[in-house]
Structures are given as C-alpha cells and as structure tokens.
Amino acid sequence: MNNTEKEKTNQITDGELDLIEKFARKKLNKDELYTFSLILCDNEIDRDNEKFTVSALYELAKLFVGKTGIFDHNMKSKDQSARIYQTEVLTEAGRKTSDGEDYTYIKAKAYMVRTEKNRDLIAEIDAGIKKETSVGCSVRDISCSICGKNIKTEGCEHQKGKSYGGRLCCYLLSEPADAYEWSFVAVPAQRNAGVIKSFAPESENARWANEYRQELKEEIVRCAASVIPEMSGEAVEKLCGSLSQEMLREIRDAFRKNARKKLPVIRQLVRSEADGENDSEYKI
Numbered sequence: 001m002n003n004t005e006k007e008k009t010n011q012i013t014d015g016e017l018d019l020i021e022k023f024a025r026k027k028l029n030k031d032e033l034y035t036f037s038l039i040l041c042d043n044e045i046d047r048d049n050e051k052f053t054v055s056a057l058y059e060l061a062k063l064f065v066g067k068t069g070i071f072d073h074n075m076k077s078k079d080q081s082a083r084i085y086q087t088e089v090l091t092e093a094g095r096k097t098s099d100g101e102d103y104t105y106i107k108a109k110a111y112m113v114r115t116e117k118n119r120d121l122i123a124e125i126d127a128g129i130k131k132e133t134s135v136g137c138s139v140r141d142i143s144c145s146i147c148g149k150n151i152k153t154e155g156c157e158h159q160k161g162k163s164y165g166g167r168l169c170c171y172l173l174s175e176p177a178d179a180y181e182w183s184f185v186a187v188p189a190q191r192n193a194g195v196i197k198s199f200a201p202e203s204e205n206a207r208w209a210n211e212y213r214q215e216l217k218e219e220i221v222r223c224a225a226s227v228i229p230e231m232s233g234e235a236v237e238k239l240c241g242s243l244s245q246e247m248l249r250e251i252r253d254a255f256r257k258n259a260r261k262k263l264p265v266i267r268q269l270v271r272s273e274a275d276g277e278n279d280s281e282y283k284i
Helices: 003-009 014-021 054-063 119-127 204-227 233-240 245-262
Strands: 033-042 050-052 068-071 082-096 102-113 133-144 171-184 194-196
Touching: 014 033, 014 082, 033 054, 033 133, 050 054, 054 082, 054 102, 054 133, 054 171, 054 233, 068 082, 204 233, 204 245
Parallel strands: 050 171, 068 171
Antiparallel strands: 033 102, 033 194, 082 102, 133 171
C-alpha cells in the first residue's frame, strides 16, 4: 500500500468501521477497506424530466443503507462491487433547482474490500474515470407537476418536457416503496449523481446552514407537541423535510407564538411586596 492509500485508509473513523462491520461476517481492519462518497440522487429535474420530492429523498436515504453497487443495473452477483454503509440528506445553501427549490441531495458513503480483482476499479474511481452513478428504486406515487394528478391511476393531458404557461412539466416521484441497487453508468439520468471527493471538507457556510435548518426542525417538532398534539412528532418532522428554510422559519415563529399562549412562561419566584429593598425574597 502506497502513502496515498494509507492516507485514505486513515480517514475511516472507528464509528464508520462499526457501521461497515454490521454487513460483514468477520472483524475488518481499516487497511483492508476502501471507502468513497457519492451523490445518489437529488431533487433536480433529470434528463427524463422527472424529479424526486424532498420527502422522497429522506425516505430513500433510509432505504439505500446496505444496498449494493453494481454496473449498468446488471443484477448479477458477479457485478457486485461495493456497499453503502451510511447516508444523509443535505441541502446546499444558496443553490436552487431549475424549478426554484432549495437544492437537496442524498450523500452516501460506500465501502469495498481491497482485493487484486478490484484494484483497477479503485484506481479508476480515484482517477475520476468511474464516477457517474444511477439508482434503481420504485415509488408508489408519480404525479404531474402542472396539475398534480397521479400518473399511475389518473393520467393527464400534460406531457413531461413541455412547458405550460411558462412552467416545465415534469413527473414528481414520491412515496418510495423500495431501493434495489445503485450502479456505475456512463450517462446517468440525474446529472449530479456520482462519486464525489469525500476528502473535501464541507464549507463553513454550508455546515452552519444545515445545522440551523436542523435546529429549526427540532424546535418545530417540540412546539407542535403543544400546538397540535394530535399530530405525531414523526409526521411533523417528515413534513418539515420538504419545506424551504424560509418556510421553516415562518412556521417556527407561528408555533412559538401559539405555544406561548397555551403554555405561558411563569416566573417561579415572585417578588415580595414586603421587602423591596433587597433580593432576600429570591433566596432559596
């Protein structure tokens, strides 16, 4: 193993090793493993004039953990090359999709065991030759972005790829049913899908934006418990996943206001009228 390979091996944390070992039958060490990061899919309109909804991305992120990487969607065991051990949904601050949504994507981490057989594949990944990827999955709902009708059950007169009143028609993919695999391909339907530089640190602005978004969602879930107790926290969190940061902030502020009405802040220690010259009444 050369110095570059050793440097990449050292990037595997103990926590990541624990995640990887969930799929292995034996104890693995870092020197045996090669890991890389990739964008699985996003909410941008793809080459087929289809797009995943943000809520679908959150569901798919869970479903793709443990799924195998193959080539050209050829579902044969001899083509299995890697396996996903971790996923997360990220929103890129300041970037919009072609239809105006905050750009959101699934980032995944995959591993493979270093062998003589896959040595060339690892070299091609590092060199940027094997880069583009595509996902294989199924969804329960496909709807028209213009009229909202379910394409599977109703159909409509709109054609994806055509514009209506200045709006491009595309099919919205939601309610994932299953994730089968992900593949190395030459030309993916999603333009941004593919291997990314895992060693490139997340920008400070992007990190703070994602942390702030997460804080907004957590506060909304907490406030919702008192404002709309009939709705489960899981449902509220799922709903938040499809909203922009501006909308989350607006909902947070509204929930705060209503939560204060139901649960007003009451000072536990009330100042005594008898002694207004000192703070003795605050002492416990």
